[in-house]
Amino acid sequence: MFVWLIVGLALAFLLLMLLNWWAKAEVKTAKSSLFWAILAVCAILTFALMASGKGLAAILPIGFAAWRMFGAKSMPRGRAGPGRRNDSGPMSPSEAREVLGVREGAGEQEINAAYRQLMAKYHPDKGGNDWMASKLNEARKALLGK
DSSP states (O other): OHHHHHHHHHHHHHHHHHHHHHHHSOHHHHHHHHHHHHHHHHHHHHHHHHHTTOTTTTHHHHHHHHIIIIIGGGSOOSOOOTTOOOTTSOOOHHHHHHHHTOOTTOOHHHHHHHHHHHHHHHOGGGTOOHHHHHHHHHHHHHHHOO
């Protein structure tokens, strides 16, 4: 009984360390590691089901792993839908106004004021993120040409 307690605490500690690493990892690294972790869990589950004589039930994790490896990657991603833009080209003035929250025909002072207010809120040094800061910069550049 005591051995299982030690094993459980060790596994919990390792899981916390893994989650801490995953939270600090870059997005691309985190996505890749999550993908391989899901495939590993599917493989372990498949092996356990086949070893216990439930080979028919093992089709599900095998099918899911195969779908993730081959089928899901061929699907188009990042398709722009309502209210979302496709990142394939420069930002249009209407999208830039929407990002900055300014009306059509806004002057340079109004655009700069909105930019400064949003940048103060979403700057990476203030708890924001790089993506939002780059979108604000892109929107300001699209409207002012700076």
